[in-house]
Amino acid sequence: MMEAVQVKNAGEAEAVVDTLVGRVMATIRQRISGRTLAPGAKLPSIRGLAESMGVSKSTVVEAYERLAAEGAIQARRGSGFYVRRLPPLCLADVAPRLDRAVDPLWISRQSLDAGADSLRPGCGWLPPDWLPEAAIRKALRRLGRADAATLVEYGTPLGLPALRHLLAHRLAERGVEAAPEQIVLTESGTQAIDLVCRFMLEPGDTVLVDDPCYFNFNALLRAHRAKIVSVPYTPSGPDLALFAQALTEHRPRLYVTNSALHNPTGATLSAATAHRLLKLAEQSGLTIVEDDIFSDLEPEFAPRLAGLDGLERVIQIGSFSKTLSASVRCGYIAAKPDWIEGLTDLKVALSFGGGRLAAELVLDLLKDGSYRRHVEALRQRLGRAMAETRGRLAALGIEPWLTPRGGMFLWCRLPGELDGAQIARHALAEGIVLAPGNAFSLSGTARSFMRFNVAQAADPRIFRVLQKGLQRAGGHVMESPAEQ
């Protein structure tokens, strides 16, 4: 009983201190704004103010420190506190830019820059209320009781052993056999792909991607000064004839793809295409990077290139940004042992110890049954949102290219060959971030396509703005707005 009461009192005591500190801060802020304390003026002594306000000296010290951290005042060692001379600095982030070209970074920057009140059917992640907020809060509290090393030390070069062990078993469930020593943790899925590219590519090397593919592959590969060649994607995987032709013509070093729940199309690589693809890769010495970050959204596991091939010439990438949290960054690479040592050296050189705290959080969140239940619920919720969004889009004459088995994306053709970029620019001005097709297409053949994230498409305003956009762009659009 005693303990419980103490806890309560500690909380109360903390609240009282916060109030007193806040009162001192408000007093000083008033004097600064009212110019009683001019820029450059020295603040009252700590003892003097404590006496005049009837608070303790430590309360005044804390208030001054917080004001200094805010930038309202400035500490000079050994001399005291002074009102800042500089003009106040702008706190706001740069607003989304309407004039930016629709390059591969267009959607990323707009989606990430968009304020909390924007609607983002073009972004590639789930809304906050779809993610396991309560479990993360609990995990943070547990992490608050972890040992000191967990809280303050660098991780080992490969990353948290227990998490790699758990990942090895997750991979095995998907048919990918990888020992924990074949897994290296990274700070995100994107960083994992980047690290692999730095390990495998010389500047000027050719890399194959799908057309369409996740737009950031293009942005990332450009940063590597790679020559990027795209191969048309069919509902069962890349077009094999054209893939074989690209191998002969361009001798690519890497092929970067998603096997299951392909981004943006939602297509699934068929077992037959996977098999033939691997044979082609073997013949030409191609290495494949299989980005598998959507795997937990799959209703049932489709074949994985990494599984069929036994991580011989396939490197698999994963992360938990899509199903746990995009704020807690943790990804991984699974590859054959020969490559892991080199990848790890490179990781240490380029990011040193890695995000140990994030890895501990992810481990905590994965290690019991709650994660499995969470993703099961996600899959069901996505299924419902998919049906609903599809209906609303159909009312505008927008039809999906295929019916995905699961996931969050619908890859759609706009009616009347309209220009997706034009409609996306119009929508952005109305606070809605869309994902125009050509951001995903190296060949620029997806002008009249758009990717919709069904989890971010609940607000009817999206469809009203979309309808207006379609009309402006001059297409034939059905009359009734797609409201329920």
Place this chain on the structure above:
Amino acid sequence: MMEAVQVKNAGEAEAVVDTLVGRVMATIRQRISGRTLAPGAKLPSIRGLAESMGVSKSTVVEAYERLAAEGAIQARRGSGFYVRRLPPLCLADVAPRLDRAVDPLWISRQSLDAGADSLRPGCGWLPPDWLPEAAIRKALRRLGRADAATLVEYGTPLGLPALRHLLAHRLAERGVEAAPEQIVLTESGTQAIDLVCRFMLEPGDTVLVDDPCYFNFNALLRAHRAKIVSVPYTPSGPDLALFAQALTEHRPRLYVTNSALHNPTGATLSAATAHRLLKLAEQSGLTIVEDDIFSDLEPEFAPRLAGLDGLERVIQIGSFSKTLSASVRCGYIAAKPDWIEGLTDLKVALSFGGGRLAAELVLDLLKDGSYRRHVEALRQRLGRAMAETRGRLAALGIEPWLTPRGGMFLWCRLPGELDGAQIARHALAEGIVLAPGNAFSLSGTARSFMRFNVAQAADPRIFRVLQKGLQRAGGHVMESPAEQ
């Protein structure tokens, strides 16, 4: 009162569930190890086991889920749980390799790989008990009450506005004027330098470094395929005559350095050298990357290149891995506005949203007066450790190259021109990670030097092993072991 009691009961209830789940897990583990449940066998039904053990079905489900996460059993959707067929996977991390060449990665990999029982006077960070563990625990608990977006959403492209605002004021205290929009957050100081290099360098470009310099600069620049040229470092900065000569001969694109508390020497750039260095840089169009991660360990602020130059041709890098936590990864880049947009695009392409959670934690830890008090205490403690380590080294005939103003490093000359790498290999076999001089020297002229981290040098065993190493290596060593 009611609330406090509920909290306590919830905690107790959680503990009871944990015990019951643990009992079910132990039962199943026993059956597996005793082969009552053979590899591949189906586990008892949930209902059946719940009844026979007198626990709830949800307890059995939780136990099975945890066993599945551990990899002892395997879930097959729609079919139940099965004992794994695979051999158990190895949990242990790869041990430090004794045979590895002393390349620029030697110290990083050995220090990061070393177990908790190793001694690491060669590593570049503080021991866990020097870092603000209690404050981090508190911050994690507070973070557990943050809004959902903080916990699960990507950060904005530049990174948490409030933290960039606070960093702008910290920089101003050090004489560096940078608006919050001139600061981009990264996932670590190392990642910040990497990003700058990717932004500035073409493969084959030349980069100047100090000789000696932080060994990871060499590893990182090699990953960039840069041509690395080193300039001898003097107690007041780089040798200016040789620096000027290197500019003329090699037309370098970048110079990467630490201005204050130089790593490994602990030297401080003098105002005069800084001024002349900037003039030289201006004449030849050189950009300077000033890595300022040790700034909070300085007793008083020395001039910064970024401050003198007004971020015109200097880019400053910082992080909190050395003073807050190496597990919470957060760094930053301050640069002129023209460069920030390009750096941010690159950041989004290469790591997407950034570590929002880590940034929130760092903000929480910096925003009141406790951080200032913490680093003040650190400086005093480092001062004492510096004096003590210096004495112990002197007893072995090991003398510092200069007396640093602060920080954690002593850059020392070994007696009798002994080979530091040989001694480091000997020490590693005894579980002690040392930092031999040539790991820091591109020219290989620091063979008889060693960098000591005074905060990691409290254990007398270090000096006994060091003495043995010196003797083996054939030097003249004083007799008395350096114990207090």
